[in-house]
Amino acid sequence: MDKTFNPSQIEQACYQHWESKGMFSPSGHGEPYCILLPPPNVTGSLHMGHAFQHTIMDALIRYRRMKGDNTLWQCGTDHAGIATQMVVERQLNAQGKTRHDLGRDKFVERIWEWKEESGGNITQQMRRLGASADWNREVFTMDDNLSEAVREVFVQLYDEGLIYRGKRLVNWDPVLLTAVSDLEVVNDEEDGHMWYMRYPLSDGSASLTVATTRPETMLGDTAVAVHPDDERYQDFIGKTITLPLTGREIPIIADDYVDPEFGTGCVKITPAHDFNDYDMGKRHDLPMINILDDEARINQNAPAEYQGLDRFDARDKIVKDLEAAGILVETKPHKLKVPRGDRTGVIIEPYLTNQWYVAVESLAKPAIAAVESGEIKFVPENWSKTYYQWMNNIQDWCISRQLWWGHRIPAWFDEDGKEYVGKSEAEIRTKYGLADNVALKQDEDVLDTWFSSALWPFATMGWPENTKELDTFLPSSVLVTGFDIIFFWVARMIMMTKKFTGKIPFKEIYITGLVRDENGDKMSKSKGNVLDPIDVIDGIGLDALIEKRTTGMMQPKLAAKVTKQTKQQFPNGIDAYGTDALRFNFAAMASTSRDINFDMSRVEGYRNFCNKIWNATRFVLMNTEDFDTGNKGGELAFSPFDRWIWSRFERTVAQFEAHVADYRFDLAANTLYEFTWNQFCDWYLELSKPVVNSDATSEAQKRGTRYTLINVLEQLMRVMHPFMPFITDEIWKKIKPLSANTTQVPSIMLDRFVSFEASMLDESAEQEIEWVKSFVVGIRNIRGEMDIAPSKRLPVLLNNLNDVDRQRLENTQQYLTMLAKLESIEILEKTDEAPACATALVGEMEIMIPMAGLIDKEAELARLKKAADKLVAEVQRTEGKLNNQNFVGKAPAQVIDKEKAKLADAQMQLSKIQEQQAAIAKL
RNA sequence: GCGCCUAUAGCUCAGUUGGUUAGAGCGCUACCUUGACAUGGUAGAGGUCCCCUGUUCGAGUCAGGGUAGGCGCACCA
Incomplete structure (x- = not known):
């Protein structure tokens, strides 16, 4: 064996061995244990969050597999509608083309090509991490069978009246030209202005001043509202205003939504461009005037001079025009929440369009109950509150997207615009009794990506067919995911799985923290602090790292800053730490905390740990390879040290299992680290030396110690394997033949987990x-x-x-x-x-x-004084406690006895040290 | 506004039902090429457990209040 552990030499061959021998598939016997992989974006690449979560999932799967369970890690990838379409569009843009130049069919073909080209990227990276997912069952959300499930669900929900189409205000992304869901909009506070405008009454008698942060929307105003009890405006209610610029006459209405304290107490109402105004418009039956086109330019409903202007240009012009007309009273700086698309970063428009919705209320109820009853458990438990909070206020889900990439909505329209929903045009003709000559046109839109991923727990198991897998692996055992997609994905899976199978999708939901950089900042391309897990495994030079971090930046001027920061953070680039060290690090970071600060020096520490294990193995081999380890008989005499390390090892096994059962991988990792380094290496290996090297010890004693050396190590490898699959398998293959383990399996990953032996304590x-x-x-x-x-x-x-x-x-x-x-x-x-x-x-x-x-006399006196001082403090503390009647009277006897023993011990030690002090002082 | 989370050594973090002198890794200091390992060994320094009040014989731990930071949801004319 090499003197140092070299992960790059073993990892990939090891993985190929596992995969080629089919070791990742369910064994077909034992308790079912299933984990659903949150499907990553098919064209994406592995980031630190994936690496973290995949480490945990793999550790659980490997552990349960070794425990004898029938384990399935169901993997696959997601088509990620918007993200993927954007990537391919950007590629086209780089060639000076748009998707419209190609047309829908060609464009979608192009995306499939891109998927073929890059689709294997992330799954290859998962393999580098050692993920033992069942690749034979890998699925893609746009595979035929999943698409079939999507259509089935859509049609069923529609037939039950739970999917409907409606013209409503939606969040419109004017760059992507699609609706997006509430969850895909981020509202952050930004600096803006508040404009005060004086609207004249039609009768010319007076005017009302309204305030707005979006003056351009005044082109679509259809009312002004005041609070019904606001005394200032009682006389105005029912009168009309002549809207400046458009000259439209609009009513003054009363609605208690208006806050009399805010602004002037008068609100302009633009039902087609604001969610609150929309609701008010419905209540008062106001006209809804849409003044924007799909790209957020002013449309024909506005006066000619504004038509075709971009919304922000229109704003400037309108403000100028109002000012000139004396209508603008005041402009104040104002902080406001601005809605931006989480993908594009552009300001989202509330926009009136036809969309498809899922009525979620009836689906939400059983989904809430499943968590309330404890049938589904969140770990840590607190996340259930986040879940309830959203579920109890859940809004209908807008599922249509004006994209080309995704599951086409299974709805058709006839020439009168009447809608028909079914799995195919042929089915619809039968279902609705339509003649062949009735022209039907399929809806252009596709479904929200999360619609298909909501079906993941059962669609991946073959639903709507009634398969053996559905029976065996639904519900799955635990879902490992981040809190950022509880709403997007977790909640929707629970709703859909309950609805269509009557079962829960998973019994437990382990919510992981979010991986951040060592300063606690979120890793992002624009911050330039992203790390590629593969670079931590293989290492990367400084120049290559800078190159990687600065190419393709949205804002090229940040490149200099990122370069400087990277040089400071990693002056020599990143060392190759290997997969096991990275994984062990992730396990050790997986406490209950919601933020995981990734610290490279800790990975280095665990790389050193791997090396420690490697060298301990070298030592064990040196002392067992050409010697009798007692596996073929012969008397074994165990020294107190042998018995001690066995006892400690059994405890380690028990603790490890208890921690894993609690999802406390940090404690589990520490348990392994402590035993391996601080007990086995620091003490036991040292203690074994006198036995195996001395002529004074008997053959039986030597055998006992050699037996212990090789077998503790062999078993330790099995305990560590779920966290560190590569090094343990490599070592295990070398040492197993010398050990008492007689298994014939070709890899440690198929061997049985060590069972706790209380008799060895x-x-x-x-x-x-x-x-x-x-x-x-x-x-x-x-x-x-x-x-x-x-x-x-x-x-x-x-x-x-x-x-x-x-x-x-x-x-x-x-x-x-x-x-x-x-x-x-x-x-x-x-x-x-x-x-x-x-x-x-x-x-x-x-x-x-x-x-x-x-x-030296003085040095020893100083040392003794230090010890004595400590003991004096200790004696004083315990004496104080024991002299306190309250303590003696109320504390449990056990605690008091402990204190007494402590005092006696401290007094004894102190008196001995004092004797020494006296003796030495006399010299 | 509602809800959640965090604050412990220079840094990154553990600390279970309240009960020894509050721990680990990294970093730091001194010494050490000994034969598994310098990616190592031995020893050491380093803490007002954010603040206040309370409960208790006893609080890092429990309760109340505050400070600082973070997150989610809702609202914002």
Whole structure:
């Protein structure tokens, strides 16, 4: 084996081995355990959030697979309507063309080509992460069977009256030229203005001043509203206003939506361009005058001089014209929430169009109940509140998109515009009894991407066919996803799955944090702080990283800043840390926190951890490969250390499993790290050396230790495998033949998880080894603080031993000598006169190192003082507690006894140290 | 406005039902090429647990109030 672990040499071959041998498919026996992959964008690439979530999903799947479950990680990709269409449009734009130049069919063909070209990208990247998803069952949301499910659902919902078409205000993206859902609009506060305009009454008697943040919409005003109880305006209600610029006569109406305190208490009403005004318009039966076209230019409904102007140009002109006419009273700076499309960043227009909607109320009820009853559990539980809050105020879902890429809406219109819904034109003709000569035209629109992903839990299992998979893997076990798509996806899956299968889609929802950079900033291209998980695995040079971060930026001027920042952050680029280190890092970061700050130095730490494991393996192999490990018989004599490490190992297994069951992967990872590094490597491997290297130990003892070395390591690899699949499989293949594991499976991933063996717990061995450790640490302590060279062998005197101390000393003397680098160990008898010594305590036993020639008197006094000070504080604290009648009277006896024992121990130690101080001071 | 979250070592984070001297990794200091590993070892320094009040024998932990930061939803003429 190489002296250092080199992940790049093993990972890809290892993965190919797994995949080519079909190890990712469900075994077909055991309890079903299924995870649905949140389908990533088919043409996208893997980002840190994916890597994080996929690590967790894979860890769970690998763990359950090794536990003997019938595991399915159902994977696939999403067609991502808007995102994908935008990418291909941008490619066309770069060639100076638009999608309209190609036409719909050619354009869609072009997207399919792009999907063929880049569609495998993200799944290849998932493979680099070690994801053991069942690629044989990989699906794409536009596959035939999924499209069939989409049509089936649409038609059923329509037939039940739960899908309807209506002309309503929607969020319109004037660049994408499509409606988008509420969730796809971000409302952020921006600086704007408030314009005050004086509208004259038609009778010329007076005027009303209205305030607006969007003066251009006045072209579509169809009323002015005041509060019905507002005394200032009682006389105006029912009169009319002659709208400036258009000359339209519009009524003054009363509606208690108006807040008399805000602005002037008079509101201009533009029902076709504002959601609140729309509602008011409906209440008062106002005309709805649309003044914009699809691209948000002023249309023919406005005076000629404004027609064709872009909305912002129109605003400027209108403000100027109103000012000139003396209608504009005042302009004030004003902060307002501006709705922008989350994809394009352009300002969204409320726009009156025909769209398809899902009436969600009846679907929401059972979906709410499923969480309320505990049938579906959120982890952490708090996220259920977010879910309820949205579900209890849920709005009908606008599912039509004016895009070309996606599932075409299965609705047809005849020449009179009458709608017919069915899975195909032929079906419709039968269903509605339409003659062949009736001309039908299919709706141009496609469905919201989330409509198909809402069907993911059952459509991927073959629905509407009644398949074995549906029966076995629905509901799935746990959904691992981010809180940002609880509404988009999670809630809608619950609604649709309940509706169409009567089952819940998943039993638990594990909500992960969002991966941010080490400063807690969201990773984004414009901030230039994005990291590609593959770069963390393979490493990347500084120049290449800068290149990657600065190409294709929306704002090229940011490139300089990003370059500087990247140089500062990664002056030498990024090292190749390997997949296992990255995965272990993600596991270790997966606490309950909602933000995960990605810290490269931690990945480095886990890369070092991999190297530690690698080298521990080298050591174990050196000592077992050409020796008898006792697997073929022969007496095994286990030392206290052997029994101790087994006991600790069993505890580790139990803790690990408990933490995984709680979805506390951070604690699970720490448990493994602690055991492996701080117990197995730091102590056990050291302790094994005297046994395997000494002529004084018997063959049986050597066998016992070799057996323990190889088998603890072999089992440890199995426990670690879900988190670190590559290194564990590589090592396992090397060590398994030497171990007691007789399995014939070709990879650790198909072997059984280690089962907790309570019989291996050994309290007395653990105590004995704790005694050894404090003995050794006591001496290292003196060495360290007294500046004694580590290589210097020390003579040690022991005093005040009890029977247990004597027994333990006898059991472990050879180890103590080696670990603490001792020259000799001598027990003082009561009658002996002790020389001047530096002292450490193990319980009541004193470990003494003669000072002569080694230790400076003043230094030792200083060291003792430090120890004594601590003990004095401790004695004072505990005495204070025990003298407090309230404490003694009210605290449980157990706690009081603990305090008493603590006090006694501190007093004992203190008196011994004080004796030492006195003795040394006399020198 | 409603709801949620966070605040612990220089940095990134754990800390379970309240109960030893509050922990880990990284970083820092000193020493060490010993034979698995310098991607290593040994020792060490480093904390007003955001603030206030309360409950309690006892609070990092519970309650109330505040401060700072973050997120979601709704509203904003």
